[in-house]
Amino acid sequence: MYQRILVAGAAALLSTQVHAQSSVTIYGVADVSIRYLTHADRATGRSKLSMENGAVSNSRWGFRGVEDLGNGLSALFNLEGGMNLDDGTQSTAGRIFNRQSFMGLSSRTAGTLTFGLQNNPLFDFMVGPYDPMTLGNYSQNSWMGTVFSVAGRRGKDNSIKYTNTFGDFRVAAFYGMGEQPDNHRKNEAWSGTVSYTKGPFSTGGGFVLTHDALGNKQTVYNLNVRYKLGPATLFLGHFNSKDHTGFVDAFLNGGATPSATAPRRDNAWFTGLTYDVMPSLKLTSAFYYDRSKNVRAVQGDAGEGTRYALVLLADYYLSRRTTLYATVDYNKVKDAARVDIPGGNSQTGVAIGLRHRF
Template sequence: MKKMTVGLAMAGLFAGHAYAQSSITLYGIIDEGITYTNNQAGHSTWQQTDGAINTSRWGLRGSEDLGDGLKAIFTLENGFNASNGTLRQGGREFGRQAFVGLGSSRYGTLTLGRQYDSVVDYLGPLALTGTQYGGTFFAHPFDNDNLDNDFRVNNSVKYQSPDFRGLHFGALYSFSNAAGDFANNRAYSFGASYAFSGLTFSAAYLQINQNLTSAVISNANGALNGDATFFADRQRTWGAGVKYSFGPFTTDFVFTQTLLDNAFGISAGESGVANGLALNGGSVRFNNYEVNGRYTLGSPWTVAAGYVHTDGSVDAAHPHWDQINIQTAYLLSVRTQVYVQAEYQHVAQDGLALGAIISGLPAASTTPNQVAVTLGLRHTF
């Protein structure tokens, strides 16, 4: 990280006034690799991929000390594809995060803008997809629980508590911004975690309300637009998990469930199908079970592995997915790592036209199986 600190104390410029010290931090990640996939749209392929672990981004964080433990804060974070230089998140300038708020060491943090929900905040760190030990390609099928933060929440007010002897909690509410249609494309979430003696327990809930009759968002000014994973009248995602760390080893178990009411489709980006995966307007359920572990083999080596089982109920069928994930990484420096990771996914289709699709790849397999192997370079600044 490169930190630029600007001293704004200008005594005498305005009589009787003083300006607090402010700081701005420039940060980012560039993650590029070469990926082999055994089947994408019926063909094996070699391709350059951006973000097998973390999609590339740069951002600015700022704070101003207001005194008595209170700070004004902001974050502006841009997402881009380093393979071709284009913007992600639907072409937004700061599509990953954009918020401003107040933070207090005693009372917590209140922020407003485009932000992560509580499922991402509290359950994401327990799944390998929410960490540097796997990331994008390790997400649960369709990233159905958003642990890989495929979407952010617009128009949101968010509170995060301070640390109460290992207890943290928070909540978010997103406005529909539609006059006379308060509940159309709104969202809310809440979560908590408690850590002691190497153990961390976490739980969170997210709900998104829409007013849909097809796979098209009817209120484009609301909580989600352009990066929604599902098109459904209502999405409810909840989960819980536990992390245990001892010495160089960490192991996690996390369970999540996503329920969709009046579901009309899954986005093209997550389904690996060019025009998205159409659903019949019924109810859909995904139950995700993940167990994983990571081990530091004496710096600079790390290794991580995980297994995910997802059982579903889709259009009256009951498919299920199994995915095995493995990663090993070597730190060339504190900010630069070379990594190799592999994923294997199998889907039991139960009569549905579902191909296996590893999250982050551009196209689904034409068979129930998909394998991907990536050699990558990840640099943070």
């Protein structure tokens, strides 16, 4: 009898220990804003007042879990879906977990290997350490990071991703399967990044190569620097893109797919500053500049052009999880890049919003 009690007690203790080594977390962001935008309509050039998803972060919800398998090895998963808080719809119809949906294994020494729908490493650079706006949510303040880091899409279905840290270095490699029987390159994606962080200094570079359904490709290279100086953090980055797919034109101006002999080329720079005025107030400024060639509008070739954007953002933290913010952004286009903005050669947006993280 005494032995049975000991066995039952040991089993209960073991069960408690195993349970303590596993966890599932529900998390999310609820972010909504009121935004006024000039030249919002392509046909008339009129302004618009609207309720939008957040200025910086898109509303989302998700589950992440981890199980300790022992000896420094753990299993993990992440399911995340986007939503439109203003009307309650999914950000991508028919896909509950449209942002991320992956699982894998993680080792303290060998790194992390994951499988499923997940971000490419260059996108992680922009939403993580190197874009001062952490890749804003309005198209007017996120066009550069979005169009070049995602190269067709922020996440890729059927992808394999490996990450690891070696001292002050962090590496990431990514492959997205095209799953086409006639040509494996169709819809295929490759990406990789390397970063170095030492104290207040960080630098990182990477690339993303994608093929569309016809096998046409877009290649993007990126280099970034970040430096923290007291309450201020400075940012500088560069993108170089060569696009045969038409994605850049389609995203920016709805243009047609360029021919293989005249791919669109972009030479883009960005810089910015964040400043912690006080624990409850943070200011962000960002400047984005792009010089483009072989721009194609709906009507045909439009040649060369330039576009720049200036963004200012103030975050006031009501609590650790709830933030009140105000932002203003100004976009200016010239020559062929005029097709990027409907109804004029400049566009101004002003917004206030509320964000809650859970």
